[in-house]
Amino acid sequence: MAPFDPVSAAIGGALIGLAATLLMLLTGRIAGISGILGDLVDLAGGDRTWRLAFVAGLIAAPLLLAAAGLGLRAPAMPGWTVILIAGLLVGFGTRLGSGCTSGHGICGIARLSPRSMVATLTFMAVAIIVVAITHHAI
Amino acid sequence: MRTLSALVCGLIFGLGLVISGMTDTTKVLGFLDVLGIAKGTWDPTLVIVMAAALAVSLPGMLLAKARSRPLFADATAWPTRKDIDPALLAGAALFGVGWGLVGLCPGPAIANLGTLSPAVLMFAAAMIAGMIAHDLWRRSAARREAALADG
Numbered sequence: 001m002a003p004f005d006p007v008s009a010a011i012g013g014a015l016i017g018l019a020a021t022l023l024m025l026l027t028g029r030i031a032g033i034s035g036i037l038g039d040l041v042d043l044a045g046g047d048r049t050w051r052l053a054f055v056a057g058l059i060a061a062p063l064l065l066a067a068a069g070l071g072l073r074a075p076a077m078p079g080w081t082v083i084l085i086a087g088l089l090v091g092f093g094t095r096l097g098s099g100c101t102s103g104h105g106i107c108g109i110a111r112l113s114p115r116s117m118v119a120t121l122t123f124m125a126v127a128i129i130v131v132a133i134t135h136h137a138i
Numbered sequence: 139m140r141t142l143s144a145l146v147c148g149l150i151f152g153l154g155l156v157i158s159g160m161t162d163t164t165k166v167l168g169f170l171d172v173l174g175i176a177k178g179t180w181d182p183t184l185v186i187v188m189a190a191a192l193a194v195s196l197p198g199m200l201l202a203k204a205r206s207r208p209l210f211a212d213a214t215a216w217p218t219r220k221d222i223d224p225a226l227l228a229g230a231a232l233f234g235v236g237w238g239l240v241g242l243c244p245g246p247a248i249a250n251l252g253t254l255s256p257a258v259l260m261f262a263a264a265m266i267a268g269m270i271a272h273d274l275w276r277r278s279a280a281r282r283e284a285a286l287a288d289g
Contacts, residue, residue, distance in 0.1 A: 002162060009183045012158020013190025019151035020191070021198025026143040028208035029215055031151060033244040038269040044277070050144040055248060057148025062156045063252045064149070070156075074255035075163040075242070082239050087247075087261040089236030091268020094244060097229020098219075101243040102151075104230075105188065110195035111203075111217075118222050119230040124170075126234025131170040134239065 020107050023054070032103020033058070034094030097123070139210040155249045158187040163241030170238055 020031040027050060029036075040051040066072035077083060094100040097119055099108060104123075108116020159165045160183075168174065168181030208214055237243050240261060242250070247265055250258045 002159060002165065004181055004183060005159065006183075006186050009158050009186035010190040012154045012156070012160065013187035014194050015150050015154030015157065016187065017154075017191035017194030017198065019147045019154060020195045021202070022150065023144065023147040024199060024202040024208070024214070025205070026147070026209050026211075027140050028202075028211040028213060029144075030217065031147060033248065034269070037244055037248065037266070038273070041266050041270055042273050043270070044273070049141050053141045053145040054148035054151075057145045057150075058152040058155075058245065058248050059251050061149045061152025062161065062249055065153065065156055066252070072253055073162075074253040074258065075161060075246075075250055077163065077255065077257035077261070078240060080257075080260065083257055083261050084264045086236040086239035086242075087264025088268040088271070089232050089239075090242070090244065090247070090261075091265035091270075092272045093229045093232030093234070093236060093268075095229065095269050095272035097226050097231075097233055098217075100233060100245070101237075102245050106191045106195055107199070108217075110192055110199040113217065113220075115217075115219060115222060115226055119226055122227055122230035123234035123237060126231045127170050127238035128172055130235055130238025131167055132173055135167075135171055136173055 016102075016106060017110075020102070020110065024107075030103055030107045032099050032107055034091075034100040035098070035103050038091075038095050093123075143210055151245065152249045154191075155246055158190075159183050160187055161246045161249050163246075166241040166243075166246075167238075170241070 023029050023031040029050070036051045036054055039045040040048055040055060062072055099116065099119060104116040104119040109120060155161050165181050165183045168179070169184035172180065174180035202214065203216070242261055244265065247258065247262050251262060
């Protein structure tokens with residue numbers, strides 16, 4: 001694990017907040033990745049152009065950093081079965097719950113939305129319990 | 139201009155994710171592992187990232203709300219729901235299980251695609267399949283309800 005770096009964390013976090021603010025000020029949209037991606041792949045979804053552009057930027061950013069000399073490292077991942085189950089749960093859950101870490105955790109809390117605060121507390125608490133079980137009980 | 143704005147915002151968002159360390163699953167899982175607080179192995183990165191993001195987006199959203207309309211669109215798609223319904227709680231809980239198992243939420247999953255890691259590609263494919271499955275299920279449930287109402 002990379003050592004704790006509060007300066008990078010704060011700069012990166014501020015950039016995420018800036019992106020969410022700009023998207024709302026410029027296009028009037030919530031920078032929720034599960035919403036943007038979900039509506040992009042939804043067969044009945046409309047207005048795909050801006051969503052595609054946002055996702056393209058999201059994919060391109062790490063590649064630009066890599067081109068500038070900052071290494072692009074694949075994250076540590078568990079086995080295939082866990083990956084498949086977790087991926088399905090993240091996809092289904094974020095759609096059912098109308099948002100994820102960005103839409104609820106950043107944009108929603110910034111809008112002081114009670115729904116987003118409850119959702120964020122819920123997914124954080126559940127994830128903490130899951131990690132407590134998988135890292136300490138098994 | 140709307141497309142360009144979205145592209146630039148996606149870029150800034152992605153830069154933020156990588157610079158903050160949130161594309162690193164060990165940092166996310168290190169935060170979620172609160173039992174590590176006592177052992178001194180806990181990683182507070184996610185707290186700093188969220189605090190910094192909110193420090194910018196809280197005044198940002200206030201400003202957006204005060205303005206009558208966005209710069210490059212006719213209206214703001216401001217979410218209006220206020221109710222805490224079972225779908226919100228169940229969805230957040232299911233997402234929490236998946237997040238805790240791997241340490242990837244949708245943003246970092248997409249930002250990690252460029253690594254071309256087969257494990258990340260598989261996760262993203264499963265995530266998108268889960269999204270589509272949800273939407274198909276919702277739609278068929280709505281159709282059944284409509285059919286019942288008609289009958």
